[in-house]
Amino acid sequence: MATATAATTDTHDDHAHDPHATNTGISNNKLAMWLFLSTECLLFGALISTYLIYKTRGNGDVLPTDLFDIPFTSVSSFVLLMSSLTMVLALSSFGRNDLDRGKAWLLVTAMLGAVFMGGQAYEFTAFYEEGLGYTTNPAASAFYTLTGFHGAHVSIGIIMLMSLWVAATQGKLTGKNSETVEIVGLYWHFVDLVWIFIFTVIYLIPPE
Amino acid sequence: MSETTEAVVETHDEAHDDHHPSDWEYIKVAIILALVTAAEVATYFESVFTFFETRWILLTSLFTMMIFKGWLVARVFMHLKQDKPVLQQSFFAGVLLATAVYIVTLFAFNFFG
Numbered sequence: 668m669a670t671a672t673a674a675t676t677d678t679h680d681d682h683a684h685d686p687h688a689t690n691t692g693i694s695n696n697k698l699a700m701w702l703f704l705s706t707e708c709l710l711f712g713a714l715i716s717t718y719l720i721y722k723t724r725g726n727g728d729v730l731p732t733d734l735f736d737i738p739f740t741s742v743s744s745f746v747l748l749m750s751s752l753t754m755v756l757a758l759s760s761f762g763r764n765d766l767d768r769g770k771a772w773l774l775v776t777a778m779l780g781a782v783f784m785g786g787q788a789y790e791f792t793a794f795y796e797e798g799l800g801y802t803t804n805p806a807a808s809a810f811y812t813l814t815g816f817h818g819a820h821v822s823i824g825i826i827m828l829m830s831l832w833v834a835a836t837q838g839k840l841t842g843k844n845s846e847t848v849e850i851v852g853l854y855w856h857f858v859d860l861v862w863i864f865i866f867t868v869i870y871l872i873p874p875e
Numbered sequence: 876m877s878e879t880t881e882a883v884v885e886t887h888d889e890a891h892d893d894h895h896p897s898d899w900e901y902i903k904v905a906i907i908l909a910l911v912t913a914a915e916v917a918t919y920f921e922s923v924f925t926f927f928e929t930r931w932i933l934l935t936s937l938f939t940m941m942i943f944k945g946w947l948v949a950r951v952f953m954h955l956k957q958d959k960p961v962l963q964q965s966f967f968a969g970v971l972l973a974t975a976v977y978i979v980t981l982f983a984f985n986f987f988g
């Protein structure tokens with residue numbers, strides 16, 4: 668009886684001091700991030716379908732599909748894909764309370780994201796020099812809007828990663844509050860997930 | 876330590892393990908993702924492209940690889956495999972809604988001919 672009471676008290680205390688105890692058993696922040704990502708599917712769905720509708724409307728000018736450099740974009744895609752691995756390794760390190768390694772992986776993830784953004788900047792510049800401006804034709808507008816929105820998401824992700832790195836360096840982020848890393852990680856993986864779809868649907872499927 | 880406490884600790888440990896696949900497991904998934912990406916990119920090159928006799932075989936292959944990659948990232952890297960089903964349901968509700976809405980939109984704009 669005494670043991671059972673002690674066990675009940677422990678459980679009660681755990682819940683009382685657990686800042687994430689909720690009715691669903693999932694922290695509100697994590698649930699909110701998943702719901703946010705769910706709505707992001709609608710945003711990117713709209714941008715992808717808009718591009719698909721307008722991709723052949725070039726008004727006689729050059730089209731984005733004429734300028735795609737698939738080997739170059741493949742390398743960028745690979746870099747972003749590998750950043751998902753480094754992100755999850757960062758989370759794993761924080762979970763083990765291995766803060767130094769966690770910080771290092773966060774930095775590598777942010778750097779890989781920056782390399783991807785550098786690739787996108789190079790691609791946009793090359794397209795512009797070939798005569799494909801934002802308002803050249805509907806296909807160009809749809810292409811730049813879609814990939815630009817994705818790039819903005821990657822940039823926000825890099826800022827969040829660097830904020831985590833700074834917080835970890837200042838000792839504000841430890842293994843105990845690694846859920847913050849997990850939530851930023853969810854966002855980062857989602858950005859990667861969206862690129863998986865963009866890369867196939869926009870770049871790899873050849874025009875008829 | 877009483878049996879009850881041991882059982883609680885054991886359950887907690889199992890749950891902890893479930894939430895943390897090993898680093899090696901993540902690396903294996905990343906290798907699979909890299910290989911599938913390489914296979915996707917290979918379809919771009921002429922010699923491989925001609926292997927796909929009709930366009931629909933190429934499209935089916937590309938879409939299958941894309942969905943497989945997305946599924947792996949969501950299930951392993953985003954931990955949907957271990958997390959509570961409500962998270963999976965919330966996310967896939969958005970994915971399915973977006974897919975349905977925009978397929979209808981594409982039909983409305985005669986995208987599929």
